[in-house]
Amino acid sequence: MAKQTSRLDLVLPPRPAGVPYGRWLYSSLRELILAGRLPPGTWLPSSRDLARQYGLARGTVVEALEALRWEGYLEAKVGAGTRVSPTLPDGLLAAPRARTAAVTPPVPGRPGRSLSRFAGRLQPLGNLAPGPVRAFRTDQPALDLFPLKLWTQLASRRLKQASTDLWLSCHPLGFPPLRQAIADYLVSSRGVRCEAAQVAIVSGTQEALDLAARLVLDPGSRVALECPGYEGAQRVFAAAGAELAEVPVDAEGMVVDPARLAGARLVYVTPAHQYPLGMAMSLPRRLALLDWAGAHSALVFEDDYDSEFRYTGRPLPALQGLDSQAQVLFAGTFSKVLLPSLRLGYLVLPSDLVDRFATLQSITRRHAPVLEQAVLADFMAGSHFGRHVRRMREVYAERLGVLQAAAREELAGGLELTGIEAGLQTIGWLAPGLSAERVAAAATRRQVEVRAVALPAAATPDPAGRQGLHLGFAAVRPGELRRGVSALARVLAAERPP
Amino acid sequence: MAKQTSRLDLVLPPRPAGVPYGRWLYSSLRELILAGRLPPGTWLPSSRDLARQYGLARGTVVEALEALRWEGYLEAKVGAGTRVSPTLPDGLLAAPRARTAAVTPPVPGRPGRSLSRFAGRLQPLGNLAPGPVRAFRTDQPALDLFPLKLWTQLASRRLKQASTDLWLSCHPLGFPPLRQAIADYLVSSRGVRCEAAQVAIVSGTQEALDLAARLVLDPGSRVALECPGYEGAQRVFAAAGAELAEVPVDAEGMVVDPARLAGARLVYVTPAHQYPLGMAMSLPRRLALLDWAGAHSALVFEDDYDSEFRYTGRPLPALQGLDSQAQVLFAGTFSKVLLPSLRLGYLVLPSDLVDRFATLQSITRRHAPVLEQAVLADFMAGSHFGRHVRRMREVYAERLGVLQAAAREELAGGLELTGIEAGLQTIGWLAPGLSAERVAAAATRRQVEVRAVALPAAATPDPAGRQGLHLGFAAVRPGELRRGVSALARVLAAERPP
Numbered sequence: 002m003a004k005q006t007s008r009l010d011l012v013l014p015p016r017p018a019g020v021p022y023g024r025w026l027y028s029s030l031r032e033l034i035l036a037g038r039l040p041p042g043t044w045l046p047s048s049r050d051l052a053r054q055y056g057l058a059r060g061t062v063v064e065a066l067e068a069l070r071w072e073g074y075l076e077a078k079v080g081a082g083t084r085v086s087p088t089l090p091d092g093l094l095a096a097p098r099a100r101t102a103a104v105t106p107p108v109p110g111r112p113g114r115s116l117s118r119f120a121g122r123l124q125p126l127g128n129l130a131p132g133p134v135r136a137f138r139t140d141q142p143a144l145d146l147f148p149l150k151l152w153t154q155l156a157s158r159r160l161k162q163a164s165t166d167l168w169l170s171c172h173p174l175g176f177p178p179l180r181q182a183i184a185d186y187l188v189s190s191r192g193v194r195c196e197a198a199q200v201a202i203v204s205g206t207q208e209a210l211d212l213a214a215r216l217v218l219d220p221g222s223r224v225a226l227e228c229p230g231y232e233g234a235q236r237v238f239a240a241a242g243a244e245l246a247e248v249p250v251d252a253e254g255m256v257v258d259p260a261r262l263a264g265a266r267l268v269y270v271t272p273a274h275q276y277p278l279g280m281a282m283s284l285p286r287r288l289a290l291l292d293w294a295g296a297h298s299a300l301v302f303e304d305d306y307d308s309e310f311r312y313t314g315r316p317l318p319a320l321q322g323l324d325s326q327a328q329v330l331f332a333g334t335f336s337k338v339l340l341p342s343l344r345l346g347y348l349v350l351p352s353d354l355v356d357r358f359a360t361l362q363s364i365t366r367r368h369a370p371v372l373e374q375a376v377l378a379d380f381m382a383g384s385h386f387g388r389h390v391r392r393m394r395e396v397y398a399e400r401l402g403v404l405q406a407a408a409r410e411e412l413a414g415g416l417e418l419t420g421i422e423a424g425l426q427t428i429g430w431l432a433p434g435l436s437a438e439r440v441a442a443a444a445t446r447r448q449v450e451v452r453a454v455a456l457p458a459a460a461t462p463d464p465a466g467r468q469g470l471h472l473g474f475a476a477v478r479p480g481e482l483r484r485g486v487s488a489l490a491r492v493l494a495a496e497r498p499p
Numbered sequence: 500m501a502k503q504t505s506r507l508d509l510v511l512p513p514r515p516a517g518v519p520y521g522r523w524l525y526s527s528l529r530e531l532i533l534a535g536r537l538p539p540g541t542w543l544p545s546s547r548d549l550a551r552q553y554g555l556a557r558g559t560v561v562e563a564l565e566a567l568r569w570e571g572y573l574e575a576k577v578g579a580g581t582r583v584s585p586t587l588p589d590g591l592l593a594a595p596r597a598r599t600a601a602v603t604p605p606v607p608g609r610p611g612r613s614l615s616r617f618a619g620r621l622q623p624l625g626n627l628a629p630g631p632v633r634a635f636r637t638d639q640p641a642l643d644l645f646p647l648k649l650w651t652q653l654a655s656r657r658l659k660q661a662s663t664d665l666w667l668s669c670h671p672l673g674f675p676p677l678r679q680a681i682a683d684y685l686v687s688s689r690g691v692r693c694e695a696a697q698v699a700i701v702s703g704t705q706e707a708l709d710l711a712a713r714l715v716l717d718p719g720s721r722v723a724l725e726c727p728g729y730e731g732a733q734r735v736f737a738a739a740g741a742e743l744a745e746v747p748v749d750a751e752g753m754v755v756d757p758a759r760l761a762g763a764r765l766v767y768v769t770p771a772h773q774y775p776l777g778m779a780m781s782l783p784r785r786l787a788l789l790d791w792a793g794a795h796s797a798l799v800f801e802d803d804y805d806s807e808f809r810y811t812g813r814p815l816p817a818l819q820g821l822d823s824q825a826q827v828l829f830a831g832t833f834s835k836v837l838l839p840s841l842r843l844g845y846l847v848l849p850s851d852l853v854d855r856f857a858t859l860q861s862i863t864r865r866h867a868p869v870l871e872q873a874v875l876a877d878f879m880a881g882s883h884f885g886r887h888v889r890r891m892r893e894v895y896a897e898r899l900g901v902l903q904a905a906a907r908e909e910l911a912g913g914l915e916l917t918g919i920e921a922g923l924q925t926i927g928w929l930a931p932g933l934s935a936e937r938v939a940a941a942a943t944r945r946q947v948e949v950r951a952v953a954l955p956a957a958a959t960p961d962p963a964g965r966q967g968l969h970l971g972f973a974a975v976r977p978g979e980l981r982r983g984v985s986a987l988a989r990v991l992a993a994e995r996p997p
Contacts, residue, residue: 126861190508317510344867366705367703
């Protein structure tokens with residue numbers, strides 16, 4: 002039978018002068034058990050190891066362990082070793098959670114401690130909600146349709162064939178075959194102009210934003226971003242201490258207004274599909290933004306989120322592909338195309354920033370985990386990636402259709418859905434006079450997830466602005482979509498002014 | 500037969516006014532193929548998809564594709580679709596790497612571009628060397644002894660049992676069962692005082708350093724670090740714009756000199772095993788450092804690297820376990836215990852910093868990849884982790900013995916090895932008059948990797964300081980260790996003054 006000792010080392014307090022060795026070992030172990038620092042079931046090092054490590058006679062150790070065994074603290078298993086008794090006598094441990102209490106004294110607030118100004122600027126960003134997927138969860142793919150079996154096969158093959166080189170480390174910008182596969186995909190399918198050397202593997206759009214901000218922004222630097230826009234970008238720029246210039250959007254995307262953009266070192270845009278409103282940035286606006294950036298030596302951060310899921314119209318080439326002056330940073334993620342938990346995405350850099358970015362990666366994360374990069378490279382090199390995206394696009398188009406049909410039937414007059422061309426979510430605009438926050442709160446009570454969206458007056462002909470609900474459909478099964486629409490209809494009926 | 504199209508979308512240039520649709524499609528595709536943007540073998544979207552996306556008649560598309568097929572640009576495969584001919588006629592493509600050249604125009608240096616002051620302070624940090632493992636590679640475990648089969652089994656099981664919750668995301672500080680497993684391990688085996696809520700999963704010590712620096716340091720803040728010391732810490736603090744106070748080390752570790760530490764907001768130490776010299780920090784020094792930090796509201800960053808591999812003496816409890824004022828950040832990594840490419844490590848935080856650190860993680864990386872965290876949690880929950888470390892400890896002790904025996908035999912008088920108690924590497928001190936840089940350069944020519952180490956005069960009785968070589972033994976097989984020693988003996992004989 003294999004030896005079961007998972008316990009590596011045991012750290013014992015120093016022996017007070019005058020206390021015999023055996024007594025000291027006995028009482029130290031007993032204390033550790035009573036304080037919960039050695040939980041029930043924990044395997045101890047062998048008596049041989051304990052004797053060697055603490056310079057004790059083997060017999061002294063055996064005697065102390067025997068005593069603890071007789072008292073019920075320890076249990077010996079033939080061929081396996083000695084462990085803390087899994088069923089300690091009642092009342093032996095002071096309290097069920099005595100362990101936690103004993104280990105960590107409560108820490109008082111520490112007003113004297115100096116943290117950075119950066120730390121003072123941090124504001125929380127909500128994570129993706131865990132738990133069962135309900136209508137109308139946003140920003141999430143259909144997790145249950147991920148090709149898990151195929152992924153497992155590819156991972157097993159990579160693990161079996163792994164050379165030590167694969168395990169050791171990789172280039173700070175990422176695993177070279179993955180960078181090449183992404184460059185090939187972006188050149189032909191997204192109209193990006195790049196080679197593999199410009200592709201940096203990051204953990205997702207959020208990390209790409211953070212790293213770009215560190216490279217470009219100082220406290221007090223001006224950064225322009227869409228309003229309404231993506232909260233995650235706003236959080237990163239605010240933490241960097243940047244001055245935030247909010248630029249309105251209209252039906253053609255960000256309004257390229259030199260007065261609003263003035264002095265910006267970086268402009269954050271979502272041209273493929275504005276977040277959260279969903280429209281594409283028009284070609285004249287794209288050209289105007291690039292002209293402005295070229296004239297002012299500014300950089301543009303293009304967040305290409307959800308561009309893979311386009312249901313109508315032709316594929317829109319990336320803003321980056323129009324850029325002749327190397328001023329666009331182009332970011333995408335596999336969180337929506339594959340899985341959020343993978344934590345893999347990419348940032349395409351202007352060539353003159355590649356070395357500096359590699360240095361930044363090498364002193365911060367060194368590089369992304371290699372195995373998942375290798376599996377993804379295999380997934381992209383075969384036809385799997387294209388097939389998966391096509392399949393998901395069909396499923397999501399169908400779910401969008403279910404949502405639209407149910408909304409026409411049950412929500413007419415109360416909620417007007419925007420016609421979207423791409424993405425995993427849409428927006429429903431509320432009739433004037435209804436409060437999005439109130440509707441969202443009432444919906445939550447009926448197990449429906451919606452997020453309030455407010456369009457400022459500047460972005461709409463209505464001087465009061467416009468209120469709406471952000472509705473995700475991609476992650477939600479058709480039956481749950483229909484249930485959600487019915488529940489929302491009841492909420493709207495109750496909220497509507499008589 | 501399954502459809503082979505991995506091509507999702509095709510981005511075509513706009514049609515110039517007056518050019519017929521079919522002509523435009525034909526010449527656009529031909530251009531893309533000639534420029535190498537559609538490499539040989541690339542599958543095209545179906546004619547149906549092309550017609551729909553670009554608003555063309557299906558017949559127009561079919562005609563254009565047919566023409567390209569007759570000219571040899573495309574190839575049709577029954578049941579599979581149309582692809583760029585895998586064997587394009589000779590001389591058709593301008594040059595073998597025409598593709599790269601065509602895609603990316605050379606970017607001139609951009610002196611007008613403003614980057615951050617942080618970007619200006621970045622200095623490169625060497626990555627782990629790839630390639631075959633030679634004597635005397637440092638900072639690397641024995642990759643070929645990693646329990647790959649077991650790891651693959653655990654990964655497959657997790658993938659099979661995966662619920663959508665596991666795929667979705669996790670707490671910004673990490674996968675809860677892994678945080679618990681690490682807390683249990685650190686409490687019993689490293690003498691750390693913590694609960695799982697204080698454990699943050701990071702990608703390794705380098706990221707822990709970067710995140711801690713962001714939370715604590717402003718440009719101009721003072722940070723104290725050991726000299727000689729770990730280059731990766733120096734790089735992070737320098738990039739943060741901190742003022743670096745280098746504190747000498749002696750046989751008891753960092754000299755806790757209030758004059759040197761004055762004004763430091765953060766003190767970086769390697770108490771278990773000083774980097775690179777290898778000695779442990781003595782108990783009086785540990786207590787003095789904690790007293791000093793408590794009196795000055797400073798934080799201590801304890802880098803516990805390689806503490807798992809202790810060959811003699813008793814396990815040394817962590818500095819963090821002596822801290823009663825919650826002023827220690829305790830960092831460790833799985834890069835050496837398991838694999839560098841995993842990119843998993845941990846940072847144990849004082850309780851009052853936990854929420855702020857979680858916010859920082861949520862806006863930067865969101866969280867570490869979930870699958871590898873789950874597999875590691877399983878590895879630690881069973882007895883695998885303990886068994887693997889014990890086994891590696893035995894292998895490394897044996898390799899250390901081989902190195903020491905060979906050095907006694909062949910290097911006596913030229914290189915004096917330090918007696919080490921723990922770690923993956925040791926230092927050989929050169930006889931006075933020999934230059935470490937010269938010896939390292941000559942060794943490289945004989946396929947031996949050694950890194951020069953210089954001990955400043957302040958840290959040694961010798962007023963000229965001391966020069967030595969950093970020698971790794973853990974990753975290197977015994978035969979290669981012996982070859983390395985023989986090669987080094989020849990180098991020393993050639994370099995020694997007559």
